[in-house]
Amino acid sequence: MPNMYTSVGYEAYGEYDVFAKGQEAMAPAENTIARGHSLYAFPNSNEGYELAKADSTNPYETDYDAIRGKALYDIYCGICHGNQGKGNGYLVANEKILGVPSYDAREITVGSVYHVIYFGKNTMGSYANQLNEEERWQVSAYVMNLREALIQN
Amino acid sequence: MIHSLSLNLFRKSRTAGFLILTFLASSLWAQDADPAKGKSLFNTNCAACHQLDKKMTGPALRNVETRLSETEGLDRTWLYAWIRNSAGMIKSGDAYANKIYTEYNNSAMTAFPQLSDTELNDILAYTAQPKAAPVTQATSDVVGGGVPSTGGADNNQILLAGLALLFGLLAIGLFMVRKTLHRFAMANDIDLPVDKPKSTPIWIAFAQNQFLVLVTAIFFLLASGYFVYGFLMQIGIDQGYEPVQPIHYSHKIHAGENKIDCNYCHSSARVSKHSGIPSLNICMNCHKSIYEYNGPTTAEYTKDFYDNEIKKLYKAVGWDDANQVYTGKTQPVKWVRIHNLPDFAYFNHSQHVTVAGIECQTCHGPVEEMEIMSQYAPLTMGWCINCHRETNVKVTDNAYYDKIHDELSKKYGVEELTAAQMGGLECGKCHY
Structure with a gap:
């Protein structure tokens, strides 16, 4: 009779001797890429940022879903950037995090937005592990929508 | 007037002699x-x-x-x-x-x-403004607030000790009085009542009465059965489990006061079986710039206490706050897992969070009020099934459910189907 409370299989976040430091949670092996993921062409540098900015092709443009984009944006970005993208999210309004610009005050393209979500920029961190590739493009496109709305008003 | 004049002059004269003007202008601007x-x-x-x-x-x-x-x-x-x-x-x-x-x-x-x-x-x-002097009043308030409560506890103990002493003295006093009276009675030749002859001891009388023995035996069996059942039923149920974590992370501050969405940190709850323990880079999204705590404090949880917890995060993630660089010396945080389902039960977060759209609080309780995270729900099978019986499945705008909804609503004669009617009670849904 097998032990049905704790099985022989390894559980997420478990501690097992077979792993280094006993830690089941590990970063992917170097120079590998997980199934369903693809490489990002631009490096994490100022030059990479400029290249990404110039190359504004959104591979998921035809699948753009504003409702999904908004839902994800409101969770991950709105807390600082504000739900309209004015740079006045809840944390900014309460002076926890400062200096978040309004989207219309910056020259950004969908490619540069994606680059920043992927690598982060200055004080902003990377969101590559909270959003997958398709979700990042949805959010980038939604950010550009917000920017257009801000410029028009 | 002089100000605007010098400003205009300055703008026009970028080439010659502007140093003097700059000096003049800056001293004037500094006032304005x-x-x-x-x-x-x-x-x-x-x-x-x-x-x-x-x-x-x-x-x-x-x-x-x-x-x-x-x-x-x-x-x-x-x-x-x-x-x-x-x-x-x-x-x-x-x-x-x-x-x-x-x-x-x-x-x-x-x-x-x-x-x-x-x-x-x-x-x-x-x-160019001078630095404001730090305010120290808050800490003294905290210390002052802490003292009376411990003093109160001391007072109670002294009171109890005094009462115990008093009753002790009374008991000794009564014993002495009885002894003295006894001596007087002996001296005056008064006959004291003698103890009655012994009747049958009560336990023998009890043992002789078979009906009473039977009733008591049944009573004891039922009572012990009740307690054994209670003991067995709490095995593996950790409702209210509230372990001490290596870093005191307050959900109350993050999800409550700062209104950060649960999914911000637990991002895999949307897409995977596990809700995910956030990796430390997610903490650093904010804590790169939030290096100290400035919210409300209590006697137990002071600003120093919270600041020290942020330092623990920096140490674990290898962040050198003074120089604003990552040192590369990391130290994984060994969080204590709170919610643990036995392996024979399958549970998937994304099914509940993304498809069903259930609020995290339905199962995890008012997390945004928890200073220390604890297990809110019993996580028993009965608890799961109750919810499946009571909750309607959201089928609108979900083509996946179109066919089965049509057929099942005809079969049960209802428009809204519960999770149970959709098959949420079948053994194989959670046990396989």
């Missing part, structure tokens, strides 16, 4: 510039990367103007040019511009061509 406006401009434009007294992504900016003119011999015009187009300065080969660019890991400072001279002067006036 508004540090309060400067503060709000600073907070909107600069504070993402700069603080007044602490190195962040960019350098600390208190007295930046005097510091630059004293150490580097650079004046306000250099600052104007730098703020409006730092990349251009670096390209032009300006020595200090290149030095600061390399010193701060080649972080490109955003260009601010839209800031006017007046606005920049306001900002510089704000950075």
